[in-house]
Amino acid sequence: MATEIKAPSFPESVAEGTVGTWHKKPGDSVERDELIVEIETDKVVLEVVAVEAGTLSEVLVEEGDTVESEQVLGRIGEGGGESKEASEESSEKDEDDAKEDASEASDDKAEKKPAEAPKGGGEKRDVKAPSFPESVQEGTVASWTKKVGEAVKRDEVLAEIETDKVVLEVVAPEDGALAEIKIEEGDTVESEAVLAVFEVGAGGGSADTADQEAPKASADDGDSDEQVGDKIVAPAARKLIAEHDLDVSAIKGTGKDGRVLKEDVLKAVKDGGAKKSAPAKKASSGATAAPAVEGERPEKRVPMTRLRKTIAKRLVQAQQTAAMLTTYNEVDMGAVMELRSQYKDTFLKAHDVKLGFMGFFVKAASEALKRFPDVNASIDGDDIVYHGYQDIGVAVSTDRGLVVPVLRDTDSMKIADVEKGIVDFGKRGREGKLGIEDMQGGTFTITNGGIFGSLMSTPILNPPQTAILGMHKIQERPMAVNGKVEIRPMMYLAVSYDHRMIDGKDAVQFLVTIKELLEDPARLLLEI
Structure with missing residues (x-):
């Protein structure tokens, strides 16, 4: 009997999502709790796993399609003889291909070895850290994506530098290779500090060198030469890689175009062959993380990221320096939900973006901030700064932590512009591509805990701002309306x-x- 694969139950503040990636195809066998498909919402990526073992028999919703809460996405059937035979045929074919590739790689290696020559000496250049904004004093080298002597192409990422809020990429100036790495992972660097020495034209500058690198990659991890050093990692897999401190280049991706999936990372964790080797400099300085304690009660000690340190510092600062109080109220979302339900399809066709709830809250907050300028002000030492504009920050949760990109001049923005801006922030936040300029400034902040199911919370101020609005889960409750009890x-x-x-x-x-503007959305249009 077939088992239905359903989308997760979305919070009320999330009406729909988009099918991101199918990790299984019809006919593939699946294990219980194995990742099948990912669904992207405005802020988070939700994973849909198999409720039981079997074979994916049918896919009802394609990648890129919009789905609603608990919608049927596909079906799992019991593993049949044909699927098993097909799987065995595929396995045998893959095994034969692997043997053939290994044989070719061995022959190529034998041919290339006598002709091996010292890498060509091209022009050497310093690889420098980016120029940090004045508000960022220093950063930490998060990772080197290339090793000394490894061939790289122009504009290919060499290293990532983590600052207080964003991750900055350092790219290759030309085709060539790294000749020397001067700053190790975990070390602190200043603006425009020299990180490494780059040799132009070295490494993979010729076809012969590229041929030498390809067999090595095939023998080590089964990747083709186009994928070495340029992995595509799924969101769910990225988190696991960070948690287990794995070397991405040592993980074989089985997804489309070599994409590294969650199950690939789990397999690498089980095999234990993708762990990073600790740099010698870190070992001598004692800066490495303590190894996990083996036994029945294991522990793991990892250094706190710079972003997490900054979040902790600012939150503690807000509690210690501000006289923070919180006031609560409740809003009937019936009118907004009805308006959204009535026009969401027309809105999507007209503006090419979904009509969500955040657009209404941003516009309502903008109008309220104009009426109460004290709430839109900030404190700078002993001075009060009144802002004649409304720049509203929207808290976005990412794998690295909470970031608050800012929507500029929200009073003059249309709801469609707000929704497009938030979708863009969410996408770039998950990809780690938000810039410093995206998060500087801001006169007010909105955070939505309802996306994760929070019913009530006390948001913490985002200094130097003097107020923050917390949204929560929409839940039906009995309310007294005109002397009668109604479910609202x-x-x-x-x-x-x-x-x-x-x-x-x-x-x-x-x-x-x-509250009044949201319960009567027409007032937003009439500005009354």
């Missing part, structure tokens, strides 16, 4: 504010204004 979709709202700047009366009225 309700959301708790929370505004945390700095009492040094904002009086309780203004904070409460500010939140009530947002």
Whole structure:
């Protein structure tokens, strides 16, 4: 009997998602709890796993299609004889191909070895760290994606530098190879510091060198030469790689175009062959993480990332320096949900973006900030800075931590512009491509814990801002409406504010204004 594969139950604040990647094809066998498909929402990527072992018999929704909560995505059937035979045939074919490739690689290696010559000496250049903005004093070398002597192409990523908020990429200036690495992973660097020495034209500058590298890659990890040093990693796999501190180049990707999937990482963890080797410099300085303790109660010690340190520092600073209070209210989301349901298809066709809830909240907050300038102000030492514009930051959760990119001049933005901006922030945040300029400034912040199912919370201020709005899960509750009890979709709202700047009366009225605008969305259009 076939078992249905359903999308996860989305929170009320997330109405729909997009099918990102199918990790299995019809006819593939699957194990219980094995990843089958990923669904991308506005902020997070949700994983759909097999509820039981069997064979994927049918895919009902293709990649890129929009799905709703608990929609049927496909079906799993019991493993049949044909699937098993096909699997055995495929396995035998792969085994034969692997033997043939290994034989060819061995022959090529034998032919190339006598002709091996010293790598050509081209022009040497310094590889420098990017020029940091004034607000960023230093960064940490997060990883070297290339090794000394390894061939690289122009503009290919050599290293990643992690700053307080973003990860900056250092790319190759020309085709060539790294001649020397001067700064090891984990070391701190300043703006435009010399990281390595690059030799132009060395490494894979000729076809002969590329031929030498290809068999080595095939023998070591089964990757083709086009994929060596240029892995495509799925979001779910990226998190596991970071948790287990694995070398991506040593993991064989079985997905489309060599994409590294979650199951590939799990296999590498089980085999134990993809662990990074600790650099000698780190070993001598004692900066390496302590190894995991073996036994029934294992532990693992890893250094805190620079981004996580900054988040911790700013949150503690906000609690220690601000007189922070929080006021709560609740809003009936029925009118917004009805409006969204009525026009979401037309909105998508007209603006090529989905109509979500965040657009309404950003516009409502912009209007409320104009009426209560104290909430839109910031504190700078002993001065109060009143802003004549509304730049609203939207908290986005990423694999590296929480970041707050800023929407500029939200008062003049249309709801479609807000939605496009948030979708872009979410995508670039997951890919680690948000820049410093995206997160600088901001006069107010909105955070949505409801996307993860939070019913109520106390948001913490984002200094030097003096207020932050917390959204939560939409949940149906019995409410008294015109003397009758009705079931209404309700959301708790929370505004945390700095009492040094904002009086309780203004904070409460500010939140009530947002509530009234959301319960009667026409007021947003009429600006009343």
